[in-house]
Amino acid sequence: MTKSHFTIWINKINLGPKRLILIIGYTALAAYISLTVFMILIIILLIAIIYFVIFYGIFIRKKVFKSINKYYEIRDYILPINSNKNYREIKPIGSNAITSKIFIKNTKKWAFFDIIRQAIITSKLKPFRQALILGGGGASVPYCLAKDYPKCKIDVVEISMTMINIAKTYFVKQFSNQIKFHHLNANKFIHHLKTKYDLIFIDIYPDLLTQNQKFIHQIKKASKSSSLIIINLTNSNKKNLTPWIKYCQSIFGLNNFNLYLCGKNIIAIVCKQNLLNFPSALKII
Numbered sequence: 001m002t003k004s005h006f007t008i009w010i011n012k013i014n015l016g017p018k019r020l021i022l023i024i025g026y027t028a029l030a031a032y033i034s035l036t037v038f039m040i041l042i043i044i045l046l047i048a049i050i051y052f053v054i055f056y057g058i059f060i061r062k063k064v065f066k067s068i069n070k071y072y073e074i075r076d077y078i079l080p081i082n083s084n085k086n087y088r089e090i091k092p093i094g095s096n097a098i099t100s101k102i103f104i105k106n107t108k109k110w111a112f113f114d115i116i117r118q119a120i121i122t123s124k125l126k127p128f129r130q131a132l133i134l135g136g137g138g139a140s141v142p143y144c145l146a147k148d149y150p151k152c153k154i155d156v157v158e159i160s161m162t163m164i165n166i167a168k169t170y171f172v173k174q175f176s177n178q179i180k181f182h183h184l185n186a187n188k189f190i191h192h193l194k195t196k197y198d199l200i201f202i203d204i205y206p207d208l209l210t211q212n213q214k215f216i217h218q219i220k221k222a223s224k225s226s227s228l229i230i231i232n233l234t235n236s237n238k239k240n241l242t243p244w245i246k247y248c249q250s251i252f253g254l255n256n257f258n259l260y261l262c263g264k265n266i267i268a269i270v271c272k273q274n275l276l277n278f279p280s281a282l283k284i285i
């Protein structure tokens with residue numbers, strides 16, 4: 001079940017009901033003491049609000065929802081002086097992590113995992129018709145793929161029906177002819193696959209794939225020799241990944257399996273082409 005909570009942030013200041021009551025209380029107190037002090041305070045407050053809104057932007061919380069025992073919020077960031085930076089995101093409440101993010105205005109860069117856009121371009125992936133995304137979330141990567149590659153069909157596998165409904169309503173409404181959602185555990189989905197994909201992006205909890213060698217074996221079966229496979233290992237410890245990395249290198253070929261550090265996330269990329277260095281990522285293997 002989802003419920004609506006409307007809250008606004010100016011810059012990082014959350015103007016929730018408690019803060020608003022406090023501000024109203026202070027101004028009422030000032031009004032009680034003197035009308036001039038009250039007017040000055042109101043003018044200062046209005047100038048400060050306008051300044052912060054214009055130059056730092058505002059966050060508007062659109063929805064709070066629960067998916068697999070975790071609360072998330074959808075929020076829009078609006079920066080009036082630069083609409084290229086306006087975005088919509090899903091964030092677990094009480095955490096700095098971002099689950100999904102798209103730019104509201106059409107931009108060349110992707111707001112989430114721009115490294116995939118860069119990898120597609122550098123690998124010269126052609127023809128590019130079938131993509132598989134394991135771990136749908138708000139479907140920001142499917143959104144960008146559908147927008148940039150109108151001929152590409154995208155299968156999205158997501159374990160949570162709530163997340164699928166959120167993605168369909170708030171993120172990818174206009175791409176329903178290109179994006180097909182599958183409400184299933186990715187582990188089950190890949191065992192019954194007949195399609196071979198040009199692009200596979202794995203964005204589920206990393207333990208499922210690193211502790212299960214069959215998973216990566218099935219991924220290999222679902223790919224072509226020319227496919228691009230991208231795996232988000234989040235902030236996993238590279239040392240703990242060593243046996244899994246060795247296994248992947250034996251499956252895909254030593255030179256075709258590389259690891260990159262992208263912010264705090266480790267990303268594995270399987271690709272036959274020798275990918276050039278990405279501007280936003282550091283090659284670590």
Ligand SMILES: C[S@@+](CC[C@H](N)C(=O)[O-])C[C@H]1O[C@@H](n2cnc3c(N)ncnc32)[C@H](O)[C@@H]1O
Nearest residue numbers: 100135136137139140141158159185186203204
């Ligand atoms: C970080 S989000 C994915 C973001 C998404 N790739 C995007 O482009 O916006 C991870 C999602 O994976 C889903 N998930 C986790 N384990 C899964 C599994 N075994 N099978 C399918 N979905 C899974 C979670 O419910 C969550 O919505």
